[in-house]
Amino acid sequence: MPDDATPSTRLVELAERYGVAVEYDDWQGRHVDVPASTVVAVLAALDVDADGDDAVEAALVAHDEAPWRATLPPVVVLRDGRVGEVRVHVPHGEPVDCELVLEEGRTVPLSQLDRWGGPREVDGAPVGRATFAVPADTPLGWHEVRVRVGADRGGEPTATAPLVITPSRLELPEGVRDGQHWGLMVQLYSVRSRLSWGLGDLADLAELASWSGGEHGADFVLVNPLHAAEPVAPMEPSPYLPTTRRFVNPMYVRVEDVRETAYLPSTDRALLEWAAEEQRSASAAGALVDRDAVWAAKRSALRTVFDAGRTAAREAAFAAFRAREGQGLGDYATWCALADRFGLPSSRWPAEAHEHGTPAHARLRADVADDARFHEWLQWVVDEQLEAAQRTASRAGMALGVVHDLAVGVHPLGADTWTLGPALARGITVGAPPDAFNQQGQDWSQPPWRPDGLARLGYAPYRDMVRTVMRHAGGVRVDHVMGLFRLWWVPAGLGPEAGTYVRYDHEAMVGILALEAQRAGAVVVGEDLGVVEPWVRDHLRERGVLGTSVLWFERTDDGSPLPPERWRELCMATVTTHDLPPTAGYLAGEHVDLRDRLGLLTRPVEEERRVDEADRASVLAQLAERGLVPEDPTERQLVDGLHRLLRASPSRLLGVSLPDMVGERRTQNQPGTYDQYPNWRVPLGDGAGDPVLLEDLPRNPRVRSVLEALLGDAPEQ
Incomplete structure (x- = not known):
């Protein structure tokens, strides 16, 4: 069929049965018809043959008969x-x-x-x-x-x-049910200290929580996704493209805080310190974060600690952790051990590595069992340090403590795609349609959950993932929370603009998320920016899931800034987000210059600058009108004023970006790029790019200035 052919009436009926959109409204409100070729490709990823009229008719019959062939549905999800x-x-x-x-x-x-x-x-x-x-x-x-x-x-x-x-509704944890509560937003790897190994770690997270909570009344620290990445180089720099979302990246372990490290022989301790010093020197020099170098040093040290053994009590605790995590931990650890043995990508592994359930596969698993146990131990160690960080946050008086970030998906050749086969779609990647900020659309290269596959598995993979993320946390931010309702599926070989939406059972997806959050005593924040169907926000509010408000994006229907008093109460309000430059850079229009240099604009740069400057000016005008900045304000005064403006909202949670507090101008991530920009590798620095270490924060004048703006007398409403 022609690539732009319209789906037939019967193909439309089949697509609707499987939740595949045949039409949608784009970010400018224009109606778009999805080509039949895209619909057929998406259905194929669901193992539905729709290539031709006869195939469509057969698929319709098969779909309608399927419930009658099964005694029970695969899963039943209800509200209390x-x-x-x-x-x-x-x-x-x-x-x-x-x-x-x-x-x-x-x-x-x-x-x-x-x-x-x-x-x-x-x-x-x-x-x-x-x-x-x-x-x-x-x-x-x-x-x-x-x-x-x-x-x-x-x-x-x-x-x-x-x-x-x-639960019909997820109630807020008791500590944040009334009033406003502020917290830090950090990319943990970027927040280096004089003791961490070239990359912010879980001990640094505990220090951040202790300082901000104990001295300044912060109630949370929101961190980037800490999901596990590849166990061998090269490690994917994006925390939003992990190998698994269920387990944690052991790169964040503080080696010296592992109990057994203290009992190493002096020669081993000396080697460990030498490795640490090399990484600490990179931190002091302000070098880009080098995950491969950090992990090589840490992995060698951690292997030495693992091989040194444990006491009987510690070994029993490790065994209990393995029993609790069950088959999922064993599968993940085996994948890591196979990556150690054969390298990556996994597509180059011997065939028996992918033939789950066969004798040859079982023999291969047994052959790497000792190395797999090391990776299980790494997860136990990082779990202990996560627990310690949350305990420190609670002792510092934080109402929530650590709030984790849940990425949208996983690497197409990662551990989850190897272990969760029937739960993930093949020949498809997740992305986003064109919008105002990414006018060419986005392809995130991640395989999506299969709605039918999740149901057949009783949502167990989803539950286990959510449960692990919330185990030592006071909350979770769900990146692109609209993905619990629908995701933009892009067939292999096509550009992101050629995709379409696929719907999920949002009653089950949101309900299970709320159930696990209620059991963990956690808050859920949904990142609901971009193209969002209005009823989606209504449903999330009804279920007790907080939304997200970013100051620059809060607009009325006519495009003028929405006064903060009219923002949503049940949301986390922020000045910026990690996909924009820090506010100092945004005020200078550096995001436009960067996208122009990288060829990401779809209209002339002069026009882009005019539109962007007008948008920023309309927001900044509120500061002068409300007396939140002096006449002819400096950049620093504007940043402070924007945080004062934030406080005028009724929003329950206020998130403050740590880079904004130190005057950083460099963006952490430029959407739509991979190696054209050092995404996710920029360490915390000041306006000149000089390093700012964790120990420097309490004495930093810009930090004190933002804190005064945020915590001083509230602005008049």
């Missing part, structure tokens, strides 16, 4: 406080019993409703549908539905399925 339903498909006329086994172990019989479906003929036999009621007082948690079919219903269940009860 409401009567729910479970539909059971059985041979027509057969008696059926249904019960619910609660997470605590108690069994509850379910009542059958006087509501029948069918019969429907499937493979020549009639199939009926019975419906059972789930009581409204069923407790929150992960339960199991069990069904027995036939005259003799006393034996083993005929079918089982997970049933998840999620």
